[in-house]
Amino acid sequence: MSLPPETRPADTGVIHDIGYRGYTGPRLGRAYATRSLFTQSLRAAYGLGRSGKSKVLPFLVLGVVTVPAMIFVAVAIAMKREELPVEYPGYLSSLSLVVSVFLASQAPVLLSRDLRYQTVPLYFSRPITRTDYVRAKFAAMVCAQLLLMAAPLLVLYAGALLGGMDFSHNTGQFLYGLAAAVLYAVVPTSVALVIAATTPRRGFGVAAIMGYLAVSAAVATVAVGISNPSTSGSDTAQWTSLISPTDLVESLVNELFELGNGLDRRHAPGGLGLAVFALVAVAMVVGSYRLLLSRYKKV
Amino acid sequence: MTRAGQGRYLEGVSTAVITTDGLTKRFPRVTALDQLTVEVRPGVVGLVGSNGAGKSTLIKILLGLAPATSGRGEVLGLDIATRGSEIRERVGYMPEHDCLPPDVSATEFVVHMARMAGLPATAARERTADTLRHVGLYEERYRPMGGYSTGMKQRVKLAQALVHDPKLVLLDEPTNGLDPAGRDEMLALIRRVHSDFGISVLVTTHLLGELERTCDHLVVIDGGKLLRSSSTASFTEATAVLAVEVTDFPDDHGREPGAIGSEPGTAVRERLAAAGVEAQPEGSHLLLVRLADESTYDTIRDTVAGLGLGLVRLEQRRHRVAELFTDDQDSRGGTDDVAAS
Numbered sequence: 001m002s003l004p005p006e007t008r009p010a011d012t013g014v015i016h017d018i019g020y021r022g023y024t025g026p027r028l029g030r031a032y033a034t035r036s037l038f039t040q041s042l043r044a045a046y047g048l049g050r051s052g053k054s055k056v057l058p059f060l061v062l063g064v065v066t067v068p069a070m071i072f073v074a075v076a077i078a079m080k081r082e083e084l085p086v087e088y089p090g091y092l093s094s095l096s097l098v099v100s101v102f103l104a105s106q107a108p109v110l111l112s113r114d115l116r117y118q119t120v121p122l123y124f125s126r127p128i129t130r131t132d133y134v135r136a137k138f139a140a141m142v143c144a145q146l147l148l149m150a151a152p153l154l155v156l157y158a159g160a161l162l163g164g165m166d167f168s169h170n171t172g173q174f175l176y177g178l179a180a181a182v183l184y185a186v187v188p189t190s191v192a193l194v195i196a197a198t199t200p201r202r203g204f205g206v207a208a209i210m211g212y213l214a215v216s217a218a219v220a221t222v223a224v225g226i227s228n229p230s231t232s233g234s235d236t237a238q239w240t241s242l243i244s245p246t247d248l249v250e251s252l253v254n255e256l257f258e259l260g261n262g263l264d265r266r267h268a269p270g271g272l273g274l275a276v277f278a279l280v281a282v283a284m285v286v287g288s289y290r291l292l293l294s295r296y297k298k299v
Numbered sequence: 300m301t302r303a304g305q306g307r308y309l310e311g312v313s314t315a316v317i318t319t320d321g322l323t324k325r326f327p328r329v330t331a332l333d334q335l336t337v338e339v340r341p342g343v344v345g346l347v348g349s350n351g352a353g354k355s356t357l358i359k360i361l362l363g364l365a366p367a368t369s370g371r372g373e374v375l376g377l378d379i380a381t382r383g384s385e386i387r388e389r390v391g392y393m394p395e396h397d398c399l400p401p402d403v404s405a406t407e408f409v410v411h412m413a414r415m416a417g418l419p420a421t422a423a424r425e426r427t428a429d430t431l432r433h434v435g436l437y438e439e440r441y442r443p444m445g446g447y448s449t450g451m452k453q454r455v456k457l458a459q460a461l462v463h464d465p466k467l468v469l470l471d472e473p474t475n476g477l478d479p480a481g482r483d484e485m486l487a488l489i490r491r492v493h494s495d496f497g498i499s500v501l502v503t504t505h506l507l508g509e510l511e512r513t514c515d516h517l518v519v520i521d522g523g524k525l526l527r528s529s530s531t532a533s534f535t536e537a538t539a540v541l542a543v544e545v546t547d548f549p550d551d552h553g554r555e556p557g558a559i560g561s562e563p564g565t566a567v568r569e570r571l572a573a574a575g576v577e578a579q580p581e582g583s584h585l586l587l588v589r590l591a592d593e594s595t596y597d598t599i600r601d602t603v604a605g606l607g608l609g610l611v612r613l614e615q616r617r618h619r620v621a622e623l624f625t626d627d628q629d630s631r632g633g634t635d636d637v638a639a640s
């Protein structure tokens with residue numbers, strides 16, 4: 001039981017063996033434990049509380065999404081422009097690939113690691129239930145994504161206000177941007193979490209999520225591109241966005257807030273399209289949540 | 300038991316910590332638990348069974364993680380079917396398998412697990428420092444656990460089960476993978492969990508020998524059925540045996556070594572049998588005699604003296620629990636046994 005004397009802290013003279021003491025303080029129960037798991041998972045998504053190496057990618061991505069916003073603001077202010085050179089939601093959609101990289105790399109951190117190191121049974125031997133576990137992890141990943149996208153939006157908004165640009169226009173656009181960020185944070189994340197929960201191998205998880213998000217987005221983009229869109233042309237190719245969570249969100253946001261321009265503008269085709277796109281988005285989130293619950297029923 | 304431990308022990312649960320009544324768990328193909336009715340009192344209790352006997356299933360059901368097919372049970376007076384969350388707040392669980400992420404330090408991990416048990420952040424840190432010290436982890440607790448030895452990992456696993464000061468801990472094969480020295484240390488630690496910390500322990504194993512030294516009470520299950528539940532003392536007392544060794548007949552000197560012991564041994568055995576005392580030869584020199592009561596000693600002394608032999612050895616042996624399950628226990632009794640004088 002005892003260690004070699006040189007490693008024992010007794011020689012520091014401050015540690016006295018006072019025997020075992022019980023714990024009589026409060027036990028805060030299930031809700032508190034779920035919140036603790038949420039906080040720990042949110043921190044883990046940014047590598048906090050983990051090794052130094054694991055902080056590199058999250059903060060690199062955070063830099064990559066925020067620095068262009070700073071540059072846009074600086075340029076707009078220096079040239080004394082009346083408007084930012086970019087729409088808030090449009091800024092997010094142009095960075096969706098980088099956001100996907102973050103999602104693909106960190107969703108397995110939250111789920112695959114617990115499976116691989118078999119920590120999951122330990123959680124379930126604590127007050128929390130399986131549903132609490134899924135909720136905490138889901139919320140943590142959504143919030144991590146939301147933080148990632150809210151940061152550049154805040155930079156743009158603060159810069160616009162400091163630069164004396166129109167307050168009401170920017171506030172409205174900023175809120176559109178936040179709404180878009182919420183959708184980007186919820187829809188692709190839910191699908192990514194399902195993929196991450198299927199494998200205890202982090203590498204497979206990363207590759208599978210990135211593969212799905214990137215390939216589906218590429219297919220949708222190419223399909224719209226080669227359909228030779230014109231002002232009078234059909235919107236048929238826009239339906240391909242349904243296979244890609246990120247394009248689905250982009251199309252929804254553009255149609256809802258009447259944003260975007262150009263012939264290859266992604267949008268939900270018509271009223272029917274809007275309804276179908278919204279339904280598919282909801283189905284993706286609810287279905288993924290259900291799948292996650294059933295996945296952890298058997299652990 | 301220390302005074303503090305005693306106090307906590309008495310104040311805690313004076314009746315059963317675990318009761319099950321007709322507990323049954325059926326899976327599509329197998330019946331893991333079959334009408335298991337058992338009562339576990341405070342103390343160190345061994346849950347013994349071969350692999351697949353239903354030990355892990357029982358633990359899962361006791362933690363409220365899997366529903367029983369039929370029957371009911373209570374842990375610390377709480378119904379397992381309806382109050383799983385409360386049970387898990389008061390019970391610690393050390394799984395058999397690895398459960399430690401390698402890139403996190405023991406301190407960080409145990410603090411997190413304490414908070415997962417509902418302890419506020421400050422209390423979680425204090426309890427973690429205390430608990431890791433009690434299980435014997437010092438400076439290394441700040442290093443990532445990937446570099447730990449098996450013994451250290453087992454200690455962290457035990458620490459996370461104790462950190463929230465539970466009333467009962469369920470330890471699933473805690474000595475798995477440890478070398479003999481590490482196993483002894485772990486068993487001593489488990490003993491202390493009860494004697495010094497005042498926490499009741501249910502410990503599972505398929506190695507029966509080690510439980511004998513650690514447990515107050517043994518519950519033996521096989522194929523999901525209860526085989527036996529009784530105190531460790533009654534297990535071993537029931538089969539107390541005496542090892543008897545006698546000198547050779549004076550005129551037997553010079554014979555073959557193999558033949559030397561058997562002659563007087565056989566003679567003694569025949570005389571003992573005549574006196575109504577059962578005896579079995581072990582090896583060439585020893586006789587194992589079943590100890591019925593005090594008069595057995597007298598019978599042996601008189602028999603040996605009557606034959607004109609010298610009594611070299613007369614000592615009491617405790618059987619290992621393992622031998623209770625074999626029919627020919629006397630013939631193979633205690634080849635590697637430590638004599639209890």
